[in-house]
Amino acid sequence: xxxxxxxxxxxxxxxxxxxxxxxxxxxxxxxxxxxxxxxxxxxxxxxxxxxxxxxxxxxxxxxxxxxxxxxxxxxxxxxxxxxxxxxxxxxxxxxxxxxxxxxxxxxxxxxxxxxxxxxxxxxxxxxxxxxxxxxxxxxxxxxxxxxxxxxxxxxxxxxxxxxxxxxxxxxxxxxxxxxxxxxxxxxxxxxxxxxxxxxxxxxxxxxxxxxxxxxxxxxxxxxxxxxxxxxxxxxxxxxxxxxxxxxxxxxxxxxxxxxxxxxxxxxxxxxxxxxxxxxxxxxxxxxxxxxxxxxxxxxxxxxxxxxxxxxxxxxxx
Numbered sequence: 076x077x078x079x080x081x082x083x084x085x086x087x088x089x090x091x092x093x094x095x096x097x098x099x100x101x102x103x104x105x106x107x108x109x110x111x112x113x114x115x116x117x118x119x120x121x122x123x124x125x126x127x128x129x130x131x132x133x134x135x136x137x138x139x140x141x142x143x144x145x146x147x148x149x150x151x152x153x154x155x156x157x158x159x160x161x162x163x164x165x166x167x168x169x170x171x172x173x174x175x176x177x178x179x180x181x182x183x184x185x186x187x188x189x190x191x192x193x194x195x196x197x198x199x200x201x202x203x204x205x206x207x208x209x210x211x212x213x214x215x216x217x218x219x220x221x222x223x224x225x226x227x228x229x230x231x232x233x234x235x236x237x238x239x240x241x242x243x244x245x246x247x248x249x250x251x252x253x254x255x256x257x258x259x260x261x262x263x264x265x266x267x268x269x270x271x272x273x274x275x276x277x278x279x280x281x282x283x284x285x286x287x288x289x290x291x292x293x294x295x296x297x298x299x300x301x302x303x304x305x306x307x308x309x310x311x312x313x314x315x316x317x318x319x320x321x322x323x324x325x326x327x328x329x330x331x332x333x334x335x336x337x338x339x340x341x342x343x344x345x346x347x348x349x350x351x352x353x354x355x356x357x358x359x360x361x362x363x364x365x366x367x368x369x370x371x372x373x374x375x376x377x378x379x380x381x382x383x384x385x386x387x388x389x390x391x392x
Contacts, residue, residue: 096184096195096289096292097193098193098194099191099194100190100191101185105316106313107164107165107313108162108163108165108315109162109164110163111162112158112159112162114156114157114159115156115159117151120153121151123150124150125139125157126274128151128157130286133194134159134161134275135196135275135276137275137276137372138179138275139160141373142157142159143157143158160373163179163194164311164321164374165183166308167311172213172297172302172304173185173214173297173303175304176307176308177208178306178307178325178328179309179323179325180196180197180275182194182196182197182265182283184296186296196274196286197284198268198274198276198277198278198279199277199283200280200281202331203332204280206263206305208305209307212304213300213303214257214301215259216258216299217256217257217258217294217299219254221246221250221253221256222244222245222246222250223244225241226280229280248269251269251270252267252282253266253267253269255267255294257293262281264283265290266290267287267290267291274286307328309327310322310323310343310367311323312353318378319376319378320376321377322375322377323373323374324370324372324375327342357378357379359377359379
């Protein structure tokens with residue numbers, strides 16, 4: 076996440092967006108590939124940062140940066156194409172309740188009885204104040220108008236930067252937790268924000284942050300008691316019913332301060348099971364190596380002779 080952490084100072088450039096999750100019909104059992112990539116063209120009169128395009132299409136900033144590594148996060152060049160990574164592989168988990176994959180900074184919600192999955196971009200805990208990575212819990216309660224009581228450690232950390240945090244922040248539009256919160260476990264919450272900065276970045280105190288329209292949807296639709304699973308899987312692989320094999324690779328989260336501050340890529344956690352899925356006579360080793368190196372955050376067909384054709388659309392039309 077080295078390139079992502081350098082974007083922490085672009086808050087003033089971000090604009091308010093009101094879009095909901097990207098909704099997908101669930102694929103049949105045995106299939107986990109959903110959606111299709113989209114290519115948009117930056118308007119010639121563009122004055123918006125990359126965050127605005129991410130919000131318009133239900134993505135986080137990290138998702139857009141992975142898919143478009145050469146894009147200017149401050150002001151994407153007019154007339155250039157941006158890939159919107161709306162094709163993805165569902166996590167290899169039960170299709171129930173909420174699943175958060177911290178590595179890809181996405182929250183998956185499976186509404187009961189709907190046969191759909193709603194996918195939201197999220198912000199997560201900064202290095203040293205991690206969002207849990209392997210945890211099964213539940214929505215314990217919901218709060219309309221949450222308050223915030225920063226911990227002493229949080230207040231000390233802000234003080235080192237010359238900032239003063241009050242001991243208590245009342246509910247309202249200026250509260251960093253936004254207007255709605257779903258509390259999971261004793262210490263963590265899925266909540267909104269008073270700034271869209273941070274969706275797709277590691278900037279929270281460990282909680283899961285969403286854009287305001289997104290948390291409003293979850294608040295209105297997710298019942299108390301809903302199962303919540305947090306995972307950390309930067310590499311997802313699927314073999315589809317037609318025999319095609321796909322891999323989706325994200326830049327993994329740094330595991331310590333040294334990795335976080337380094338300009339080198341964080342090593343991918345490759346288990347024996349993953350390696351077995353990425354090998355075989357029907358798999359193109361060159362494509363596998365390319366996907367593992369590129370880390371685009373988008374599914375790559377790693378079979379021999381595979382071709383991909385993203386949908387093209389133009390903003391403003």
